Amino acid sequence: MKIIYNIVLIVSVFASSLLQVHAGEQHTEKTLQVALVKTANQTTDSTQVVEMHEKLVTALYKKQQAFEMRVYVLVGIALLLVFIFGVLCFLNKRGDKRLEKIITLLEKRKLPTDEKTNTEHFQLDIDETIIDAILENLQAFENERGFLVSKITLHSFAKQLQTNTKYLSKVINAHKLKSFRNYINDLRVQYSIQKLENNGSYRKYTLKAMAKEAGFATAESFTKAFQKKTGKTVSSFLMHKNQILSE
Structure with missing residues (x-):
């Protein structure tokens, strides 16, 4: 003006x-x-x-x-x-x-999470019974730590849940708000964080050993997923954790 x-x-x-x-x-x-x-x-x-x-x-x-x-x-x-x-x-x-x-x-x-989920749920164009069954199976999968299996793919996972890859991918995208690969990696990283915070012996593992136990194929894929989710490298996370424990 x-x-x-x-x-x-x-x-x-x-x-x-x-x-x-x-x-x-x-x-x-x-x-x-x-x-x-x-x-x-x-x-x-x-x-x-x-x-x-x-x-x-x-x-x-x-x-x-x-x-x-x-x-x-x-x-x-x-x-x-x-x-x-x-x-x-x-x-x-x-x-x-x-x-x-x-x-x-x-x-x-800025829509609330519930409203956003309901909107995406409506747009899935999948029978409600199928969606509920997949969500229930995903919860059981998380509780049983099925994500620790290293060789898990969308195809094998869909076969395990007795559904098809299209339905499974859509439900994960809508309700977990992430892709299948990110969903699996985030579960694995979260498992590693819990182990690092609560298990002293786990903190002494090498990156390769941590990656293997969490279900990652390589240490590199583990460190990338870890930094993507936490914003920190594994070493900096450990250093911060050790400082807290020493105080």
């Missing part, structure tokens, strides 16, 4: 300048016209008078041309500023609309 205000101010200044130039040119033109009248009233036989008359006519013509040129330039600049003003107004309105869309999207993301 400050830019728009400045443009309006500039246009006003140019308009004022244009009026001043016009007034000055009118004064000069009147002066030249008076001089022309005086020379016309003098003796026409005089060569000096004729030359003076021609010079005054030429000067008046040049003044008129200069004035017109200034007017064209000032009008052109004013039109350009008006055009820029219009473009800025358009962009400003467009920016306001974009801001409203962003705010609307942010408000939608």
Whole structure:
């Protein structure tokens, strides 16, 4: 808005300048016209008078041309500023609309968890009985720590729960709010965190041993999943935990 205000101010200044130039040119033109009248009233036989008359006519013509040129330039600049003003107004309105869309999207993301889950649950297009059965099996899977099995895939897991991969994936996405792989990895990391907090001997394990017990195929996949969920590396987590225990 400050830019728009400045443009309006500039246009006003140019308009004022244009009026001043016009007034000055009118004064000069009147002066030249008076001089022309005086020379016309003098003796026409005089060569000096004729030359003076021609010079005054030429000067008046040049003044008129200069004035017109200034007017064209000032009008052109004013039109350009008006055009820029219009473009800025358009962009400003467009920016306001974009801001409203962003705010609307942010408000939608702030929906309560229950409301969000219910909306996604409605959009699953799966029979309620099937959804309830899958959720019950997932709870049993978590309680029995079935995620500690290293070689577990979506296909084998769906077969284990006696459902298909499409239904299982949709239910996990909607109710756990994550993909199947992230769901399994988060359960494994959470298991490792509990062991690190409650089991002193587990804290002495190597990364490879921790990864193996938690169901990860490699130490690298374990450390990546751990840092993704906690925001810390395993070593920094252990250091923090040891500091707490030593206090």
